[in-house]
Amino acid sequence: MADSSSSRANLEAILRWCLRKQDEEESTGTTPMDRERQEWLKGALEAMCSAPSETDLMKAALAVLQSHHIPPPGSDIGEDTKNAMLKAFDEVLYFIEDLDHAKDLMKLGGVAVMMSYFNHPNRDLCAKACEVMGTSAQNEEYCQQACQPAIPQLVQLCMSCDDELVKVKSLYAISCIVREFPPGLEVFMENKGMELLLHCLVCEYEKVIIKALFLLRSISNKTVSSYITDDIIRQVVHITMTPPYDDINIRRHSTFCLLSLVRAVPYKFSSHRARLLETLQDRQQSLTDSNHEDELEACWKIVDLFSK
Missing domain, CATH: 1.20.5 (Single alpha-helices involved in coiled-coils or other helix-helix interfaces)
Structure with a gap:
């Protein structure tokens, strides 16, 4: 593609x-x-x-999405209309795998179209709009800049919506826009970014917890250290010591996230150090003969940082 x-x-x-x-x-x-x-x-x-060129086909799919007005809350758009719109979203997603087409989408006003679906009563369509936003912004600074105005609305959507898929996709979109893009990260921090991450870390959905841990790990550095709260630290420590659902992926992501946080704000771990050391040393023993060498290495690094 x-x-x-x-x-x-x-x-x-x-x-x-x-x-x-x-x-x-x-x-x-x-x-x-x-x-x-x-x-x-x-x-x-x-x-x-x-x-027709691929850009023409993408324009056509975007026109389909623009042609449907957002219905009032609680109303049904009908199965045929929903399927047509989902197909249009999938067409756009297919084309923007190509970075040039992702840029074309920005130039065609795609950001405004996607944002218009954030409040759509059909959660599947709302999630698709977030997915398009994230996929287009991933690894492309031009698209990250174009998508930056959507950050406040994405934060609000992820905070307020109870639908798991919408939470996952909106958090995915935020992550793609702000990672390795300081202007976007600043907007995220100024629009209750850490509050959102804490909200996601304590939610009931495993995938949302993992997405939040990944994003927190990616952005935790000296630049955002002033935004990292004691509540965030306590929750990551809690997840690291007692992973919910006994989920290996959550445990792994919490360990990597913990390492980033210890490097960024070591002074915030003084009251957690003893308990974490015991947990991590036990985990080192259990991981010694496993295939999770990267997690074992992260444990060693955290222990080493606590020893300094």
Whole structure:
């Protein structure tokens, strides 16, 4: 998918070259291409030139999403309409896997369209809009900047919505916009970012907890140290010592997150140090013969930092 636009351009160039070569052969007396093959090439080139580009197809999908007005809360949009809109979202998601198309989406006003679905009563459509926002912003500073105005609304959506999928996708979108993008991170911090992370860390959904731990780990550094609260520290310590649902992934992510926090704000762990050391030393023994070498290494690093 990443090279589809260039592949299309290359194919069109090859077809043009073949036809141009045919004209040269006829003018020089060289045995020309047979008529049937020549007509096939001309037909292929005409089809290539007349077929809609991927940007055109994405515009069409965006137009579908723009054409449907947001219904009042509690109303039913109908199954056919919902399926058409989900298909349009999937079309957009397919195209923006290509970074060039992700930028095109921003230029076409895609951010405003996606934001209009944040309050949609159908939670599946709301989650899709968040997914589009996150996928387009991932690893692309231009798109992160374009999506930055959506951060306050994404925070509010994740805080207020009880739907698990919406929480996961909105947190995913926030993570993609703010990671390794300081302006976006600043907006997140100024719009109750840490309050949101604490809200997610104490929620009932495993996937949301893991997303929150991952994001907290990614942004925990000296720059945001003043925003890291004692409540955040206590909750990460609690999750590390007693992972909810006995979930290995939560345990692993909490260990990595804890390492980032200890590095960023070591002075906030004085009252937790003794209990954490005991837990981590026990975990080191249990991990010694496991395949989780990265987690074992993180445990060693935390213990080493506590020893200094």
